[in-house]
Amino acid sequence: MAGPDVLSQAEIDELLSALSTGVVTAEEIKTEQKQRKIKTYDFKRPDKFSKDQIRTIYMLHENFARLINTYLSAHLRTLIHIDVASVDQLTYEEFIRSMPNPSVISIFQMRPLKGNAILEINPNIVLAIIDRLFGGPGLPPAKSRSLTDIEEAIIRRVINKAMESMQEAWKQVVAVEPRMEALETNPQFTQIVPPNDMVVLITLQAKIGQAEGLMNICIPYLVLEPIMSKLTTSFWVSASAARQASPESISVLQRKLEKTLIPAIVELGRATVTVHELLDLGVGDVLQLETKAENELSVIIGNREKFKCKPGIVGHKNAVQITQVISQGDDNDE
Incomplete structure (x- = not known):
């Protein structure tokens, strides 16, 4: 339950001044408090995700950020810093309009969930990764450009590793198998859902060497709809506790160790x-x-x-x- 609004000292002084000068009266303040407060609701873009579900998605991708941070640090051997900046819900059209052109847009599936999702990486970050992999210092380019065929083949490997990290992060809630389907550079060619459909947008702030940029993960509501009941912190905690105490999981680990x-x-x-x-x-x-x-x-x-x-x-x-x-x-x- 939300607590009462806390007034700043300046607001309190202004209210006392209004009462003393007769601009407002105590009766008017009481009447205003009794009036029902109305919240604006836009039926064109209804909220599909609750605050608890947004919080769970945030925590899932905090784990994903740590995993991809570890992989890139070892792979590129340079200073890497990736963390979750925000998790928002918006329409797919708003997301498409926010992407730069050209960009690096990976369309992937999350089997057994139906539909597609998007991993969009700022070209500055992608070109810095490629420069580092080719032996360079990992400096950001002077001007954004499209990828060559060789660069595209290299970045596909990096994205496939990112998909493995996503699978590892999501298994805390549900077992999914993210698999890249296509790689695009023009946002207009990535119409995976109708423009007015709601999506959840996870924005990660990435810094690789001297290059900075954003990584965006866009997952439509239709993809997550079958598992919405599992996207809660209570389910996550109970599932984690069950996995830790499960004798089956202990025996599986023991069998794997015996085969090492x-x-x-x-x-x-x-x-x-x-x-x-x-x-x-x-x-x-x-x-x-x-x-x-x-x-x-x-x-x-x-x-x-x-x-x-x-x-x-x-x-x-x-x-x-x-x-x-x-x-x-x-x-x-x-």
Whole structure:
């Protein structure tokens, strides 16, 4: 429930002055308070998204911004800063008119949801990414221009990675598979819904090196309509808690970990030589190891010693027999 309006000190002084001079009376103020306040409503552009749903979409894309920020920072090896600037609802026509021409407009699907959505990236940002990928400093261009065929192929890869980040962010609410369908440069060629249909517009402020610009994600209401009940903070929190406590999710993670490949190395021994001795080594030379024949060998898993073993032969293959488990450094030991 909204609280009463808070007046500033200047408004209070003005009201007291009006009362003292007789411009208004206490009865007039009471009458005005009793009058029903009317809010203007435009039937041509009705509000389709509640404040709670807007807040949920904002939080979803905050996670998306963090993911794409991490990917681009590692991929471009430069200073990246991307965050959500705003989430608004407007008509599709208003969104189209706000886009520059040329621009980089990716039309994508969010299966199993029906319909298309748009990821629009300012050309300054796109050309800075391409310049950085081609070995340049990532400076913004002096003048905006369309992409060449080679540049378009490069930016498609970046957008596909952005789609993966979007899938990861949206799985907090619903499992979707964003897939790019087409890449356009002219906003007039991207009529995915009728002009008067309502859309939700997520605007991200991006700074890549010295280039700054906006990234816009436009999702029509018709696409999100089947999952509108899930776009609430209460559903998000309860779904997250259920996933964390689910034994099925724990068993899935365990199965995936059990299939993970890790290097196992048996170290026969070590020897220390000088650089001069190393340069003089030739075929047939013998290096004396520090390990004796009767000593146990070390089994290194990843980059840490985990077992002790004895060498031997099984059939016609070399093998080792584990003689000791080294638990130092394990979670239980710590």
